[in-house]
Amino acid sequence: MSLFQAEPFLIGLKEGAKLSIAFLVVRAYLLGLKREWLLWFSRLLVVVLPILSGLCLFLPVTPKTQSYISLSVGYSFGLLYLLSLGFLYSEARGEDLFGVLSPLIVNRVTLSAFMVIAGALFVLPDLSGSLLYVKTQAELKESLGPFLNMLGAFGVSAFSLYFLLKNRSERLVSLVGLPQCLLVLALIKLIGGGTRGFTELSLIPSVQKGLMKLIHDIVHQTFVTLMVPDHPILKTTTWNFIGILFGERVSLWLSLFVLFVPLFAFVMSYLNSPVEVPEGIELPAQRRKYKRQIKNKRLLRAVPVFLFMALIVINWFAQRNEEITRLYNPEPKPVVAEDNKVVIPISSPGEDLRDGAVHKFTVDVKGEDIRFFIIKRDDGSLVACLDACEVCPPEGYAQGEGYLVCLYCRTPINIQSLGKSGGCNPIPLKALITDRDVQIALGELYRKWEFVKTKHSKSTIKR
8 A cells, every 4th residue: 555545544543643642631630620520521522623623624625725724733833832831930930820820710611711722722723634635635536535544543543542541641640730731732733733644744844944934034134123234344244144043053953942942941940949838837847848749749740841842852853854755856857948949858868758757857948947847647648747836836746656746735636637727736838749759849838937937926946
């Protein structure tokens, strides 16, 4: 079974495991509160929220829809992470968040609303994104098989882990408070929050890029505000310095700093903050015992935070600059035009256009480097397309088993559909295909590329 065929099953396993592990951690926290109605309410949410995620199947699968869902996954991770930081900070100060949490906890409506919001942030974006991805595959195969594979795997994974680890929840009660619970939810989302199958298994690369862009914008705006960039003396020095800050290695460390340091500062403040002994405890031995118990409890509560920080560091550097290694994306081969057309031999030393692989080429037309590719369809015919579509910025395509993938929106494209325009399909090129070669007029290449360049004026064909 190919990865493309197995993906829905593996995605279902992943989403089911995420849901069951998250529920077990939340269950441990709720057991510590000793409120039975909360446990029943959490079970209801575990059933209702995945069903609500299914409403996304009525949405059209467009790059804009996929972009919105990907952004919602990233923002929901950020909100969970910031909420956990807020509660960690309040716990480190020995008080409830903003001094209002205690009276609200006794309010069932408020606490239920908080659980609904946290559950929705965790479940809806991720599961909706995965469902839309599987919907795309089902449409390509014109079959419900991918949906059935995903749903079956989801059920097996979720129920198996739940019943296997259910009795372990009681052991986590002393480790999990509200900050730790939210932090674990954020960690699960960070490590397994990719919504584009196994071309984006983790959310970490997206978070890295987002933080790097934020750092880029902050530094850029700061220097523009404080300096005079066009001053003849300052111009070169200033912008060369900014270029160092925008470098990949510096951005990587700065983005890791943004996630790691606040957690480390809060947890150290939490562990080292003084213990206030209640007035009723007067004997020195009793006061020492009470302080030791509180410090041990704090240490236990700090374990999930240290685990989060360790996993962030390990995964951050293991997945930095993650590439789609499972896909084939050859370097475009430069060709030279003659008589206002490009002629590509079907068979030449070391290359055969009929081998089933995507063959990419680049040609200079009026000073523009234009990428295009030729590939054999399942029926044996050759088709030529621009390495760009009408919708996405022109980042091109890579090849999987039986399909192409848009490198911008990660949409899989059935190879048999190549040659048809519209949507995320590569823009087809009119070509004369003989027994010996493939001939494409330069005017055809330039006209199609001008359309792409006009539509995405801020993009560039060169990477």
